Each structure stands twice: as structure tokens, then as C-alpha cells.
Amino acid sequence: MCRTGPSVPEPGEEHDVDSTDAAFTSLLEDSAEELYEQAPCGYLSTLMDGTIAKINTTLLDWLGLKRSQVVGRMRFADMLTVGGKLYHETHFAPLLQMKGEVSGIAMDIKTAGEQWIPVLVTSKVKTSENGEPTLIRTTVFDARDRRAYEAELLRGRKAAEEARRQSEADRLRLQEALAVLQQSLLPAELPAVPGMEADSYYHTASPDLLGGDFYDLFPLDGGRWAFFLGDVCGKGPQAAAVTSLARYTLRAAALHNADPVRTLSTLNTVLHDRYAGGEGRYCTAVFGILEIGDHHAGVHLASGGHPSALIQHADGSADYLPTPGGLLVGVLPQAPFVAARTRLLPGDTLLLYTDGLTEARTGPDRERYGEDALRAFTAAQPPAGPQALITALSGLLTSFGDGLDDDTALLALGIPATLPTSAKEDLT
Missing domain, CATH: 3.60.40.10 (PPM-type phosphatase domain)
Known part of the structure; x- marks a missing residue:
């Protein structure tokens, strides 16, 4: 009989409860760490001044950087484009400080190869027991598919608008032709x-x-x-x-x-x-x-x-x-x-x-x-x-x-x- 997870004793069997719980807890910790590192979205934790304290492998791969190049050496704003940095300082950071949480903000991060990746950023301030802010947890979602969809949607709208303008021009020409024929x-x-x-x-x-x-x-x-x-x-x-x-x-x-x-x-x-x-x-x-x-x-x-x-x-x-x-x-x-x-x-x-x-x-x-x-x-x-x-x-x-x-x-x-x-x- 093939089993997955902690063993469950058959009726009449004896087992060590403490050793089973410890094994199960160990599996959970490994799974949580793997989930964090290989998640389909980017995770990072920063100090209150924005210095990156922790970052997962997914986000490092997007950036094309090593962990040693990022942790303790970069701030979250350093990952952003010029326009993104300006928006972060004038809107994002003040709003986060005031509300303690900002969700689903569209930004662009800059890779080591100077390419831009459109993302959606959600940040939340973690506080201590006495209510003091201690760090900022940020989730970064890849929005390239969404951006491509929006671009395609925009092209579709432009094409529809052009078709509408052309149709209107054709209708006006038809009306002019009909007016001439009517007068004849x-x-x-x-x-x-x-x-x-x-x-x-x-x-x-x-x-x-x-x-x-x-x-x-x-x-x-x-x-x-x-x-x-x-x-x-x-x-x-x-x-x-x-x-x-x-x-x-x-x-x-x-x-x-x-x-x-x-x-x-x-x-x-x-x-x-x-x-x-x-x-x-x-x-x-x-x-x-x-x-x-x-x-x-x-x-x-x-x-x-x-x-x-x-x-x-x-x-x-x-x-x-x-x-x-x-x-x-x-x-x-x-x-x-x-x-x-x-x-x-x-x-x-x-x-x-x-x-x-x-x-x-x-x-x-x-x-x-x-x-x-x-x-x-x-x-x-x-x-x-x-x-x-x-x-x-x-x-x-x-x-x-x-x-x-x-x-x-x-x-x-x-x-x-x-x-x-x-x-x-x-x-x-």
C-alpha cells in the first residue's frame, strides 16, 4: 500500500505521536519555503526605508539579478523605471504610509538587461505588537499578459474607431450622391x-x-x-x-x-x-x-x-x-x-x-x-x-x-x- 504524507496507523498498530507530528511540521516548513521561492509571483520584504531584506527566486529571475546583488544593496524603488520611481515617491509611498496597504497598482520594473516588465504591485505594512511599523511586504504580479491583452484591446478599439470614421465618411459620400441623384x-x-x-x-x-x-x-x-x-x-x-x-x-x-x-x-x-x-x-x-x-x-x-x-x-x-x-x-x-x-x-x-x-x-x-x-x-x-x-x-x-x-x-x-x-x- 502506497502512502503519502504522515503514516496513519492501521487499527491495532502503535506509533510515536511526537515523531509523526514533527515530521508533518517539517514537511509544512519545506513546502512553505518552496512556495515562497518558486511562487508564480514575486515576493519581497523591505525595511521601512525601502531597503530590500528578502526577495524570492521568481522576482530575482525576472530582474536577472543574484540575491547578493539585491538584498541589503537595493531599495524597492531602484527596481522601478524612472517614471515608476517618481510615481512611487509622490503617490505610492505616501499612500502606503497613510493607509498601511496599497493594492493592485500598475508599475514597470526594470531588468538587468534594461528591459521593462509591466507588473501589478500590492504592499502591506507589518507592525509590531505595540503598533510600530517594522517592515513592508510586497507582492509583485507579472502583468505582461494583461498588458498584451490591453494593447490588443486598444488596437481593436482603434481599428473599430477607424472603421467607424470610414463608415461615416462613406455614409456622407453616399448621402451626397443620393442628394445629387434626388435633384436630378x-x-x-x-x-x-x-x-x-x-x-x-x-x-x-x-x-x-x-x-x-x-x-x-x-x-x-x-x-x-x-x-x-x-x-x-x-x-x-x-x-x-x-x-x-x-x-x-x-x-x-x-x-x-x-x-x-x-x-x-x-x-x-x-x-x-x-x-x-x-x-x-x-x-x-x-x-x-x-x-x-x-x-x-x-x-x-x-x-x-x-x-x-x-x-x-x-x-x-x-x-x-x-x-x-x-x-x-x-x-x-x-x-x-x-x-x-x-x-x-x-x-x-x-x-x-x-x-x-x-x-x-x-x-x-x-x-x-x-x-x-x-x-x-x-x-x-x-x-x-x-x-x-x-x-x-x-x-x-x-x-x-x-x-x-x-x-x-x-x-x-x-x-x-x-x-x-x-x-x-x-x-x-
């Missing part, structure tokens, strides 16, 4: 219409997504002018493709036959035929014709599923021009579209808008802004023409903040309350 889907500026005033505005809800709202104003034959405003379902490149197709189809169709219902019917056929075989693409749209007369402008328009146009009158009132029953453009092969007529007089302004405006969420309950609120807001504005109304509405859109989650296009057309002489001559 809209007229650079509205043309000057004799005897009338026109203005427009486009509010982008997200600079990271292409919107599908569009508008235009262009001349036809016989002094007539065509205008339209629409909203393609969806966002992104697919919506942009439909937007481009819708704009150029409406312009081409208007030059061939400017009747509003016929023009929207042509767009409906093009969209349905183009996208019927795959994912359906459709839009809402208002298309109209302006016939400018003497101190007025006749308006003939048709709507395909689009919010009704709003008229701000010269007397300060505001009313919608109903176009009920118009179907979304591109959904069915044959779609009904509703036409309406009105006349703009001096001081009147016709407003077209996309539903990003009326679908905005406002107030603490995030209620839909709605058509009634838009009419009330418009009626509250001075009837000062399209530019003034567009300016007021752009401020309203900004006030919605994150409650506005869809792009919004605005187009306003009106007869100035006071016509300049040149405009009167053009009208006559």
Missing part, C-alpha cells in the same frame, strides 16, 4: 410663367434614402402651361427608377395630348405594362393645365389617387378642390381618373403637395396632422402668393422633427395680387 429627378428651377408666380420645395425625411416624390412645370403650345406633382410608392433605387419614368412619360404625353385625364391614362398604361410581370409599381399623381387669361388663370387638372389640391384665396380663406374617385396610377390596366376645373384670380394660390405633409405625426400622442389642420394652417397665412406660402409650409415641415418620416414635395402656383405692367401686357 426634379427640375433645377421652375421656369418663369408670364403673369403668374410659382414656387416649389422638397423636404427629404432621410438623407440615406431616395424618395419617390416628383413635380414639374413646363410650357405647352398656345401659351398654355402644364404642371404635375406625384408620389411613387416606396423608396430607394427602384422608386427612383419609377420616378424618372413617370416624369418623362408625363412630359411626353402632355406634348402629344395635354388633356389631364388622357395624360394620366397614358402614364397608367406605361407603368402597368412595365411592371405587371414583376413587383407592382404605382404612384399617385396630379396633372394639370394652366390657361392664362386677362387677370386670371384657368386650371384644368386630374388626379390619380392623390390628395386634393388646396386653394388659398385672396380673401384669406382656403378650400380644397375635390377630385374623388381617382385610382392609383399603374395598378389596373384601365383606371378611372377624375378631372376638376377652377379659376385662379389675383391673390389666389393653388397648392399641390404629397402626403408626407398630412401624414406627419404631431403632439405628445403622435396624432396624424391631417387635411383639416393643413387647411387651417393655410387659411391662417397672409395671402401673399406662392413664395410666401411655400416659405411658411417649409417651416411647418421643419417643426415636425422626427414626426415627419416621409419625403414631401410642394408646388404652388398663383396670380399675383398686383400685376406688374409687363405681366399685364403679356396677359393681353
